[in-house]
Amino acid sequence: MTAQPDTRTAERTRPVPRRLSVGLGSGTVLQPLNSSMIAVAIVAIGQDFGSSSGIAWVISALYIATAVTAPTAGRLGALFGARRVYLGGLTLIALGAVAGALAPSLGWLIAARVLLGIGTATQYPNAMTIVREYADRHGAQPRSAIATLAACAQVVVALGPTLGGLLVGAFGWQSIMWVNLPIAAVSAAWVLAVAAPDGPRRAGGTPAEVLRSLDPAGMALFLAGTSTLMFFLLSLTTGPAWWLVPACATVWVAFVAWESRAAAPFIDVRALAGNRTLSTTLGRTLITYTAFYCVFFGLPQWLQGGRGMSPAAAGLMMLPVAGVGVFATMTASRLYGRHGARRTLLVGTTGLVAGGLLLALAENSTSPIGLILVVAAILGIPNGFNNMGNQNLVNSATSAREVGTAIGMYRTIQYVGANLAAVVIEVTMRDGADDMGLHRTGAVIAVLGATLLVGVLFSRTLREH
Incomplete structure (x- = not known):
């Protein structure tokens, strides 16, 4: 990534329109909401499924999925259009919410949380891309829009436990899954109304050429390295899985070596x-x-x-x-x-x-x-x-x-x-x-x-x- 500071930023006085930044923020709240509400639902989930074994993964699954997917989501937005990927993420959130609310087992719920993590990872990177493209196209300053996006996350991550407690107390733990549906629907309608349609996708050519432009090997190594690191960190709270240290180091060395000579590197x-x-x-x-x-x-x-x-x-x-x-x-x-x-x-x-x-x-x-x-x-x-x-x-x-x-x-x-x-x-x-x-x-x-x-x-x- 090359450093390309925007030399015109100091000359820009007109901010990105609030309707655009708030509209994009309506979807970015779903990640902090889902990561914070679950804290007050864990006891009820354990009681419902009759076991606390594996409960920690209900929390960690979303964190891990978000961590490994976010850069990929930004890359996909650059290739296929940020608005398209943003809206696709909202669709995944809706699917994950329904699957989680109707989960017949703890394993199913963990899988649904992974799907939620993948979906919620797409909003923030692509919201930033939409804001930046608007600012560059119209000569506006993006600072206030970045502040709006940050404020949306800041509020929800602290309000999440309070809101989650009220929902779980009134409607059961499944309500923290169902609440995603109206928010995702409103966000999709809002973004469709205020964000300009994406231009032609930048990833042209045959499907094989498109796949190569995504650097799937680099993505796979990045996902493996990040996942291994996260699994090791989580193991420190129970019993350190020291064998993951050399495995993690090996994957990251392979990632750097591959990306250093890839024609179109993922990173x-x-x-x-x-x-x-x-x-x-x-x-x-x-x-x-x-x-x-x-x-x-x-x-x-x-x-x-x-x-x-x-x-x-x-x-x-x-x-x-x-x-x-x-x-x-x-x-x-x-x-x-x-x-x-x-x-x-x-x-x-x-x-x-x-x-x-x-x-x-x-x-x-x-x-x-x-x-x-x-x-x-x-x-x-x-x-x-x-x-x-x-x-x-x-x-x-x-x-x-x-x-x-x-x-x-x-x-x-x-x-x-x-x-x-x-x-x-x-x-x-x-x-x-x-x-x-x-x-x-x-x-x-x-x-x-x-x-x-x-x-x-x-x-x-x-x-x-």
Whole structure:
């Protein structure tokens, strides 16, 4: 991927229309919705199927499927049209929702969650491609549209447990599957109305030529490498499958070797290595999302285990993370437009250090509710600023044709971070989700934030942004 910063961005003042960005955002909410609602449905699912064996895979199946599919979805959008692939993903979501709601066994439900993961992986990368193509075609600035897409995900990922708790309590766990259908239908109608039709597909020629242009061998190696890595990370929470380490390393070496000499590589690793802005941004994203999911997974567990709250009450206590996160995202968008990525990321990383220290030093089971809400609000700040800084850097470092694949890689990194966070929580709360477990988790978050802060302060690539 070649770095092609948009030199006209500073001259652009007219934003991408809100109807387009919100319309695209209506579909991107389905991934965070499905990844967060399931947390409050797990007990009911285990009771319904009469066993807790394999329940963890109901959660992990969607994360793994999304992680390995997102870059592929961006690549398919570049070849066949972003709107076509976006709408095709909504169709897969509808099929997965019906299959999951009617699942006769746990294995069937896990398969349905995989289908949901594949479908939900298509929205964000292709929404970014549609936004970028519109901005380039009409001379508009994409920053506000990126903020809208980020805000949609930010709100839903925090609201998901609360909404899921209400649905499961009123209608059973199947309701978290059925709720996908009206959202997917509305999103499809909205996108058809506001997004311009795709032009002729770029992947012309015979079916064999089209297949070769997709680099199926590169895709297969990427899927195998990512899946192996995710399986290993998940195994760390139960019993480490060390044999996966050499297997994972072998697959990734083969992937790099293949992509380095492929005529039309799925991911141009040579260009990626030469694009320091993109490669360092993806590395920063991995640390950022590991810290974010430590908050997202760890705080609700402590609220229930350390404070004795119900799942619904714990979900409500997470609302400040969502509300402040939306405000932070919009504020970060304006800050990025005026002062660039460095200052935006400085706010985000400083907030992460502060939030981690508060969890490590100030929170305990006797803390007043007001203090917990204040800390939750502070924890809503970092992700908005870090997300906006990093996503805008990905956008500025890639061309319109490449941005979908790059954002797909961004999403893959996000869910690898989610699984790393699950490992961190397993270690820090190994003796229970008590005060000590929360303090250890907070210390890890603070260390990760400090690492990011030092990196931002001394990054050479950020001097140009």
